[in-house]
Each structure stands twice: as C-alpha cells, then as structure tokens.
Amino acid sequence: MGRTLLDKIWDAHTVRVEDGGRCVLYIDRQYIHEVTSPVAFAGIERRGFGVARPAQITATADHNIPTVDQHLPIGEPESRRQVETLAENCARHGIEHFGVGHPKQGIVHIIGPELGFTQPGMTIVCGDSHTSTHGALGAVAFGVGTSEVEMVFASQCILQTKPRTMRITVDGALRPGVEAKDVILYIISKLTASGGTGHFIEFAGSTIRSLSMEGRMTVCNMSIECGARGGMIAPDEKTFEYLRGRERTPQGAAYDEAVARWRELYSDPDAVFDREYRFDAADIAPMITYGTNPGMGMAVDGTIPADADPKALEYMGFRPGERMLGKAVDYVFVGSCTNGRIEDLRRFARLVEGRRKADNITAWIVPGSKGVEAAARAEGLDRILAAAGFELRQPGCSACLAMNADKIPAGKYSVSTSNRNFEGRQGPGARTMLSGVAVAAAAAVTGVISDPREVFDM
Numbered sequence: 506m507g508r509t510l511l512d513k514i515w516d517a518h519t520v521r522v523e524d525g526g527r528c529v530l531y532i533d534r535q536y537i538h539e540v541t542s543p544v545a546f547a548g549i550e551r552r553g554f555g556v557a558r559p560a561q562i563t564a565t566a567d568h569n570i571p572t573v574d575q576h577l578p579i580g581e582p583e584s585r586r587q588v589e590t591l592a593e594n595c596a597r598h599g600i601e602h603f604g605v606g607h608p609k610q611g612i613v614h615i616i617g618p619e620l621g622f623t624q625p626g627m628t629i630v631c632g633d634s635h636t637s638t639h640g641a642l643g644a645v646a647f648g649v650g651t652s653e654v655e656m657v658f659a660s661q662c663i664l665q666t667k668p669r670t671m672r673i674t675v676d677g678a679l680r681p682g683v684e685a686k687d688v689i690l691y692i693i694s695k696l697t698a699s700g701g702t703g704h705f706i707e708f709a710g711s712t713i714r715s716l717s718m719e720g721r722m723t724v725c726n727m728s729i730e731c732g733a734r735g736g737m738i739a740p741d742e743k744t745f746e747y748l749r750g751r752e753r754t755p756q757g758a759a760y761d762e763a764v765a766r767w768r769e770l771y772s773d774p775d776a777v778f779d780r781e782y783r784f785d786a787a788d789i790a791p792m793i794t795y796g797t798n799p800g801m802g803m804a805v806d807g808t809i810p811a812d813a814d815p816k817a818l819e820y821m822g823f824r825p826g827e828r829m830l831g832k833a834v835d836y837v838f839v840g841s842c843t844n845g846r847i848e849d850l851r852r853f854a855r856l857v858e859g860r861r862k863a864d865n866i867t868a869w870i871v872p873g874s875k876g877v878e879a880a881a882r883a884e885g886l887d888r889i890l891a892a893a894g895f896e897l898r899q900p901g902c903s904a905c906l907a908m909n910a911d912k913i914p915a916g917k918y919s920v921s922t923s924n925r926n927f928e929g930r931q932g933p934g935a936r937t938m939l940s941g942v943a944v945a946a947a948a949a950v951t952g953v954i955s956d957p958r959e960v961f962d963m
C-alpha cells in the first residue's frame with residue numbers, strides 16, 4: 506500500500522518503536538523561545554545533562570518583547586527576566602540565539618523558513634503550538650510541551666505516538682478578494698475547533714498549490730486551530746525556489762542534491778488517509794470570526810448563525826442573526842506568525858495606499874521578523890503606510906497574545922490577522938475578530954467591519 510507524506514518522513518525518523526506503539530522520533534531541528542524553554546533548561550541542568558546537539562537548536566526572543574523602542578531595556582520586569590534568561594541559557598549551552606535587535610530576530614515561526622533552517626523532509630519541534638507553520642515546506646513540524654523540549658535538549662529525540670492522517674483537498678480558483686487566511690478560516694469553520702483532533706493534516710489540491718509559500722504558511726499555521734497535531738503541504742517547485750539561496754539551506758551542488766531528495770516527498774497516489782475532506786474554492790468568501798474560538802467564522806457579508814454559542818456571543822456583545830458588516834472596530838492588528846510575513850505587509854500597504862486610516866482606529870502593523878521589517882523598509886512600504894496614517898512597528902508576537910505591552914483594552918473590538926480569538930487572548934476583556942489582511946485593511950480605513958471587495962473594488 507502507498508504511504509502518505511507523513512508516513513515517509515515519520516518512518517525515516519523513527520529510531521525505535523516502544524511497547525505500546527510510541528515512537529522514539531529523531532528531531533532534526535528544535536526552535537526555542539523565552540516562554541517555554543527556561544523550565545526545560547533548568548530540568549537538564551538539575552539532572553546533570555548537557556544539550557546533546559546545540560547546533561540543531563535555534564533560539565529567538567518573540568513573545569515578551571515590545572514592538573517599539575526595542576533599543577531600550579524591556580520595561581516590564583517579568584518579561585525582561587524571561588528574555589535575559591533565554592540569552593543566558595543559550596550562551597551557557599552554545600545555542601545560536603537571536604535576541605532583541607539582532608538582524609535575524611523575529612517570531613520563531615517566521616524566521617525558521619525565512620532563514621532556510623526549515624527544510625522539506627525534516628522533523629521539527631518547538632515548545633509552541635504554531636510550530637505547524639513549518640509544515641508548509643513539507644516538514645513534519647509540531648508543538649511540544651516543556652518536558653518534551655527538555656527531552657530534545659537531552660537526546661535530540663522525543664517519544665511520540667504517531668498521529669492519524671487526514672487530507673484536506675481544496676480545488677479551484679479563489680474568488681477576488683479571497684486570500685490564504687480566508688481558506689483556513691473557512692476550513693476551520695467547517696471542521697469546528699475540535700474537528701481535527703488526533704490527526705495530522707496534509708493540505709492538497711489546486712487551490713493549495715496556487716498559494717505562495719507565505720500563503721501556505723498561513724494555512725499550516727492555523728491547522729492546529731481545528732485541534733490537529735499539525736499541518737503540511739508536499740513540497741514542489743515553489744518550495745524549492747523559495748529555499749534556493751537562503752542563508753541556512755544547502756548551497757550549490759548540495760542544494761541540487763537536496764532538491765533531488767525533496768522531490769520524493771509526496772503522498773503516493775494509492776496512499777490511504779484515515780479521514781478525507783474536500784472543499785471548493787468558489788465557496789470561500791473573505792472571512793471574519795464572530796465568536797471566541799477560531800471555528801466560529803463566517804463570510805464577512807453573512808449573518809451570525811442563529812445557533813451560535815450564547816456564551817461566546819455574550820462575551821463579544823453580539824446577537825444571533827446580526828450582520829457583521831458595519832460593526833464597531835477600535836483596533837486593527839496586522840502581524841503574528843499567521844500574517845506577519847512580507848507578502849502580508851505588501852498586501853496591506855497596497856490596499857491602504859492613497860487612503861487614510863479611520864480616526865477611531867488604533868492600528869498596529871507589526872512585521873514578523875527583522876528580515877520582514879528590513880524588506881518592508883527597502884520596498885518603501887513604511888512610507889506608503891505612513892502616508893496613510895499607519896506606523897510600521899518592530900518585530901515580535903505583539904498583540905497576538907497579551908504577554909507584552911501591546912494589549913487591547915477590556916471591551917474594545919479588535920480586527921486581528923492573528924490566529925486565536927479566545928476570551929482575553931489580546932488582553933483581559935478584549936474582543937477579537939480574526940480575519941485576513943484585506944478585511945483588516947477594510948476595517949482600518951472605514952473604521953467598521955466592511956467588505957474589502959466593496960471598499961477596494963476587488
């Protein structure tokens with residue numbers, strides 16, 4: 506019987522299968538950040554272990570850092586301590602670390618692919634749920650807990666049960682104004698926030714193939730928001746081109762050899778998945794969420810479902826059957842590991858170019874990495890944004906979660922290109938509506954929830 510892409514990579518990395526079926530899985534790369542690494546470092550030190558393969562670990566500071574005045578010491582003492590601890594731990598164990606202000610610093614899931622650390626066929630973990638992002642390059646990448654971070658430090662392996670497989674196929678051309686984020690918000694709205702539990706998703710079909718690498722990362726990033734362990738896309742010419750010449754990818758003849766290996770990474774035509782779903786791109790509209798989990802999404806021009814969860818609607822201050830169009834917005838956040846890549850900033854800048862930010866909107870436009878920030882400035886996106894009343898900030902997780910200074914005040918409404926709209930996610934009492942870049946741009950210039958296809962004549 507044919508094998509899935511997950512089978513091929515998983516089996517190639519299985520060192521041993523334990524009684525009970527758990528696998529000792531070899532990990533090619535581990536990413537770490539300041540939030541989930543300190544306890545793991547303390548753990549190996551307490552047990553007298555060193556870090557087995559420091560060269561296969563990459564560290565960056567992203568969650569606890571401010572996105573303005575990064576040259577100043579971090580004001581909040583707890584955050585400052587986290588970030589300093591990461592730097593000290595990395596120095597002690599010989600791990601490459603991109604701290605605040607470093608030209609390669611950024612959100613962990615942005616810099617991995619950007620610097621070429623993430624490559625097809627790899628196994629990749631990080632103590633962070635959105636590690637699934639790296640699956641867009643054809644890697645098996647998933648989030649792990651702090652005790653597993655410690656396991657990888659000590660042995661470069663983890664103990665894992667192999668997930669079940671799921672394929673989600675999306676075919677057809679996307680309608681005007683629809684972007685990768687809308688595709689994944691649509692899929693999660695169909696599967697619900699728990700519909701992928703226990704599975705590893707492979708995204709396939711002509712719509713997925715047509716997406717840029719950045720768009721594929723957006724899709725895989727949010728694959729876990731339906732409960733899946735991870736998401737992946739078989740690598741193709743776009744993937745190989747994206748990786749060509751990146752700082753940490755093989756160069757020259759070694760690159761050609763790598764591509765030859767990467768070409769073997771696909772699910773065999775007769776591979777059988779535990780579950781399959783099919784969607785038609787023509788059914789997907791620009792999306793927005795109305796509730797308090799990412800599965801509570803709808804077309805921006807639709808109405809809130811009559812059977813929507815009453816508790817979620819109470820938190821959001823919405824009622825069943827209402828339209829989202831015209832609803833009040835206070836904050837717009839463009840950024841995060843979901844939509845903080847250069848393509849996202851380009852899209853936002855092009856849409857708002859020649860227009861003005863609405864007076865009632867506070868907007869945070871946050872590049873996902875120093876690399877993205879530098880590219881945006883080199884392309885003059887910062888000037889386009891400034892002319893429209895927007896400021897390009899410095900890279901970090903920012904308003905995606907309330908672990909730094911960028912918090913949405915209680916009761917305020919935020920249109921956010923990030924990935925989670927849980928109660929209090931962007932600050933205690935904050936009300937988050939998830940969307941793609943175009944819906945965020947439309948809200949930013951009109952001051953209310955608007956249909957980007959009308960505002961921008963798409």
Ligand SMILES: CC(C)[C@H](C(=O)O)[C@@H](O)C(=O)O
Pocket residue numbers: 540541568632633634635648906
């Ligand atoms: C802080 C970290 C553990 C967390 C995660 O695992 O995802 C964060 O990145 C998030 O997005 O909620």
Ligand code: SF4
Pocket residue numbers: 567568612613614633635841842843901902905906923924
């Ligand atoms: S940007 Fe958001 S989702 Fe991504 S790693 Fe940071 S906090 Fe988590």
